[in-house]
Amino acid sequence: MEDILGKEGNNFLEFDQALRPDSFEAYIGQEKVKENLAIIIEAAQGRGESIDHILLHGQAGLGKTTLALIMAKALAVPIRVASGPTLKKVGDLAAILSNLEPNTILFIDEAHRLNRMVEEFLYPAMESRKLHLIIGKGPGARTLSLDLPPFTLIAATTRADLLSSPLRSRFGATFKLDFYNNEDIKEIIRRSAKLLGVEVQSLAVEVLAKSSRATPRVANRLLKRARDYAQVKSNGVIDEEVALKTLKLLEVDEIGLENHDREFLRIIVETFNRGPVGIETLAAALCEERSVIEDVYEPYLMRVGFLKRTSAGRVVTEAALAHLNIKTKEQRMLDDYLK
Ligand SMILES: Nc1ncnc2c1ncn2[C@@H]1O[C@H](COP(=O)(O)OP(=O)(O)O)[C@@H](O)[C@H]1O
Ligand SMILES: [Mg+2]
Incomplete structure (x- = not known):
């Protein structure tokens, strides 16, 4: 072969x-x-x-x-x-x-x-x-x-x-193929840990699974980084603390969002007042190709309910605003007014 x-x-x-x-x-x-x-x-x-x-x-x-x-x-x-x-x-x-x-x-x-x-x-x-x-x-x-x-x-x-x-x-x-459920991702992490010969505690499995974007490749990647972290900074065992610190170092949050995801949402919220904004406009604002936005950024954000595709364009949801703790310009003006 x-x-x-x-x-x-x-x-x-x-x-x-x-x-x-x-x-x-x-x-x-x-x-x-x-x-x-x-x-x-x-x-x-x-x-x-x-x-x-x-x-x-x-x-x-x-x-x-x-x-x-x-x-x-x-x-x-x-x-x-x-x-x-x-x-x-x-x-x-x-x-x-x-x-x-x-x-x-x-x-x-x-x-x-x-x-x-x-x-x-x-x-x-x-x-x-x-x-x-x-x-x-x-x-x-x-x-x-x-x-x-x-x-x-x-x-x-x-x-x-x-x-x-x-x-x-x-x-x-x-x-x-759909995104994986949490149980399957946890099983994949346990299986991979066994193959890599690293001990991973159950609370650590929970933490890593939640940040794996329901995707086996991401789960394996996070597991390997946690293994490195455990080896260099701890005693080689991946416990909850090692898992959390690994994610922090990688700037991956507790549901798997990375910097580019946060930046993507922030631009829609701050520049386009949460949307709806057309995909071409968004691509230009982000200096990204449309296909990258559609294939890489959006699927998981839609899956976690942070982004909606409407006929008028992309819209960021309330849930995303709460998670990122950001506000639109209008909301900020209203807050100032009510102060
Ligand atoms: N169902 C699964 N069970 C266990 N590991 C999986 C599974 N699906 C994918 N993986 C792991 O995730 C990695 C990425 O899978 P891959 O087949 O390359 O994805 P794709 O071709 O869809 O991009 C693989 O190398 C494998 O280790
Ligand atoms: Mg492939």
Whole structure:
């Protein structure tokens, strides 16, 4: 599985590889998705076929890549890894597709960033296992049709809404990964602590879980930082105090908000009077790309009820004002007046 070493040049190989579960049993939570995938796998194996193309969508760090790897392992088939932005030309994809061993899983990460040309080239490959290549240019050009071995495309995306509908309709099944509940995150932290060989007390697990943004990747990251802190500043055991101090040092608050989240909310409150403010205006004010705001900033803020998307734009909620202890200009003027 040489591709796992990042030959396709994406961020596939994370340093927390050791913490990545490699079976459905070790993969915590997302029960419905696991159940569905297990059935798909068993049925396809029973028929001796390759499984249908599958689309996985959900926020970063929720376990999409991990699931693709688990499926390849469960099916005992090779997996090749590519990502939307690295497949720049039709030829890049053609080179991969025409060299697949039968039944390989082709994992395409960040599928919403595939360009149109590559996407259109992908449709017939998905549908009828054919590659249509155009050889030559101008009036002398001819198309060449190549048969492909059976393969399964597993595409992952944080933004299923950005996939073109012809692409979306060619998947046999689509699964959405949701944010994890607190119990699952706690279990992930305990599992990872065991793998890392560090003792973490139950109150510390509570503290770290609450700040993990309901996301396994974040939970693992906080756990590792707490382990460092415990080793350097304490006796190596992660207790409640170590957990709290780690978060303080990282400037992560008790529900997982970071500086950029607080800054984001503050700008909407102070500059735009809590909203509604349009996404483009907001992007300009923050000097951020719209996609970063939509993919990175907003999902968790909406999940904790601090931000609403309305037809008129983004609105910061009362709950956010209370949590951050900030006020709009109007509120401050009213306070002064009533003083
Ligand atoms: N269900 C899970 N149970 C345990 N650990 C998980 C689970 N999902 C994800 N992880 C951990 O979180 C990390 C990020 O998951 P990953 O699959 O890379 O997310 P995504 O591809 O959705 O961004 C993994 O390396 C793994 O250690
Ligand atoms: Mg991934």
